[in-house]
Amino acid sequence: MIETLLPLQEGGIPVADDPVILAFGSIYLLIVVLIGVWGYLQTNSTDDFLITGKSVGTWVLAMTAFSVIQSGFGFVGGPELVFEFGTTALWIFFTAPLGFLITWVVLAKRMRVLADIRHTLTLADGMYVRYESDWVRGLTGLAVAVGVIAYLATNLAALQFVMRAIFGIPVIWGLFGGAFILLLYSVLGGMIAGVWTDFIQAITMIIGAVFVFAYALSFGGGMEGISRNLATADPTLISPFGGLGTPTAAIFVAIGWWILFSIGTAGQPHLITKFYMSRNLTILKWGAPIAAFSYAISSLIAFSAGLSMRAQVEAGAIEQTFSASEVGPVFVLEFTPSIVAALILAALLAAIMSTSDSFLNIGAAAISRDIPRAMGRPITDDKTELRVTQGALTGLTLLSTGVVYYSETLVGILGTIGWGFFAAAFVPIAVLGLNWKGATKEGAIAAIVGGLVVNILYSAVPMAAEVAGFGGFAAGVLALYPFSEGFPVGTVALLVAMILFIGVSIATQDRAGNELPADLHALLER
Template identity: 65%
Template sequence: MDAPSAVLQTSEIPIADDPVVLIFGSLYILMILAIGVWGYTKTETLSDFLITGKSIGTWVLAITVFSVVQSGFGFVGGPELIYAFGTTPIWIFGTAPIGFLIIWLVIGKRMRMLADIRDVLTLADGMYARYENDWVRGLTGITVIISVTGYLATNLAALQYVMRAIFGIPVAMGLLLGASVLLLYSVIGGMIAGVWTDFIQGITMIIGAILVFFYAVSFGGGVRNISENLAASDPALISPFGALGGITALSWWILFSVGGIGQAHTITKFYMIKDIKLLKWGAPIAAISYGISSLLAFTTGLSMRAMVEAGNIQALESASETMPIFVLNYAPSIVAGIVLSGLLAAIMSTSDSFLNIAAAAVTRDIPRALGRPIEDDQVEFRVTQIALVGVTVAATLIVHFSSALVGILGVIGWGLFAASFFPVVALGLNWKGATAPGAIAAIVVGLLLNIVYEVLPTAFSTFGMGSLAESISATYPFPETLVVGTAAMLISTIVLVVVSLVTQSEYTVPADIKPLLEQ
């Protein structure tokens, strides 16, 4: 299929000189800001701002949870990783739906019950209720800030490419403008605006993914032709475990299925549902929605790589361009408009979730852990809005100075959450034997392992200190193909169990939390 004349390839990222795409993009930004204004009229307290005042139902919860997980990581990072490594990332996107079932089964009901038992607005609030320890609260808040800053950078990194593709502005300007709109929307709308935008963009992502699936398969000449072209170039690209091999594939499977329980921006959504009885059908809705939306990542990544290997198109300057280039060059305008505009909304509404939990960690979780809470609800509300600015600026700077792939940033962010919080939440809400010292040790170990072996090497490489990054990576005690986040999650889980067993005689579960653990 020839590239339509509406696409101008004057740089490595194509620009849509197409009124349909421009209209869709402009309307989505206006819609985001309009929902933000509407959310402002519904937001009167910090509870409204952070957890919507427990007002959402089954479909909104399920679609919101799936779309928050998918967002820029799935729609830009997914095609990017599959283009770069073949079928290995399918062990993320093909098995992640299992994670939704695990989340709902293991902690969904218990997280919602916490919101009835105690005044919880954040993950740190919930973990303090379970362990009644300020160190647990404070370390949870610190970990949220670190993890969210990196994970938010994933979405902003995707956002700059989407802004470039839709509006034709330089990447740096796309990052700045996108971050500014995000900040405005988040400050005025809070989580009420976020969940409804998540719901709308989730539906849009499903529709867009189905459309792209058919165009991508056709573009690659059919499934058989795609497979033959990839196999002729490198059989590993379409092997069961892909170019990165079995250990990495299985590591990603564990991290993105079981590790979903540790994602603070996802599991705190359970506080928001208006009736605990409405949880029943949320898991299959979220799982099926995620599976359908992942069709975009599979087909665009494999088709684009197959056509490159066949010599039919030029190799991409960066794997991060896979999705924007495909929808603008090889899909109809209406499809490009739907996908890019839906992704624009997805990135911003998902980022809104990150900003809210990070800002709350700064103004609520850490001060309370230090014994210096902000007593006035309205003051805490306004200070939380101000904290949004600092988190946004930090994440924007990370993207501006980092050359890491969007997908890799996403894996790092997910790994930080999973390693630090999976054992504390999953075991803590299901095992009476989990103790505060065990939780503290697990968070510290999970956080440090990720920082030392994932965050620091990536940062040093970005700033031209490759030898230092290699020196640190050389001390990694496991095979390099074992994903750091997975190793850290498994080790932190063992640490929580061992330390808890040693300290059980010194700790008792709070009386009002015991019935929750018996559910």
């Protein structure tokens, strides 16, 4: 019985068995834990734990923003999607850098000023200030908690592969051991530890990505050789839209991915709450181009490793003894020098830890701060609130570990589900709400509920049904999906939420209680 419950096992993941890689991995884990201890010593309040006491500068903010979006997805989920769908998957990586620019323009200054006007520590705090509604606060907290579980599971799923590759332990112990270290690090250090780990791993990831790109192109025979091998096996693998479905629907599917990963960036709470941490407004100026350029460079890992490995498999040069989720670790371990592999894998450990820390912080704050306040039962003592927040970290870690343990869903798919949850719930109420005086609390409530319903119905329910063994039910639910199979559910949910937000806000603008708070007029006119 136990055998049937185990998650993805060793499969084709090679074990490094290399003292250089083992040393790098061990040292990096030690550094991460020490940063966590240092963060613990710097944390005296919930403000410190959640937003670092507004102490972050330009480069640290930009690198943190880039790294929390890239994280384990870029090394495991990214190569996996490129390996599966070829150049079609590059829609994600070409649009995500644009998302940083959009997010900075529409939200950066407004979120930072909001933190000064009122005492805001979480996204739900900010949305309560904007709409003066406990329902909006509570639903925002609920949406954060739900999305965090899927997103945190993405990083834990990546972590189990990286732990296996570096230390040679079974995947199952990589999952449990990695989750334990993550929990220890997060409970100790909070966001102070997270942003500095983000900064270190971001620099490491950028350097490593350049080396991986060069080795991957050489391994695949250059872009000409890669393209030829892929085109011979399946022309859709080098088509901009080929992997997205029929030619008629392909362009709409591509637009759907573009919307989700560019505009949807502005709805990611682990990114936009970083603006609360900014030391002042002036340092926000150069954050967007730094973050966008850094993300683009780091994406070279997914682009080159995924395409090269698929091209060599199709050409018969290597045998596919690995799953799509294992493409990144397999390439780095087997086809790059030890020092490059050590650099990348060590950076990935830090990336996963720091990004997961961000998810755990916003999710735990939703449970300990946002939802209780929405229910009229706030924790008034700051020390108690801090301890309850740290306790909530444990529950979220255990729950997300369980999702990975029982689900064989691809890492990349888990990531897109989490992204879609956040985009649909928060782009309308944050982006439109902080740029449009006519937004109302009724519109915000309708948007959050509508976005959650679409995502839960067409993403979470089918996945849970498959895991529970009800494949027929999952197929029946998906049969009701009104769009082609490749069209992202998150985009549908986002569009539904935006339509509901605008329509309901217009219909309820004249209701009593929907006046814009007096101290926010200047904010929305910036």
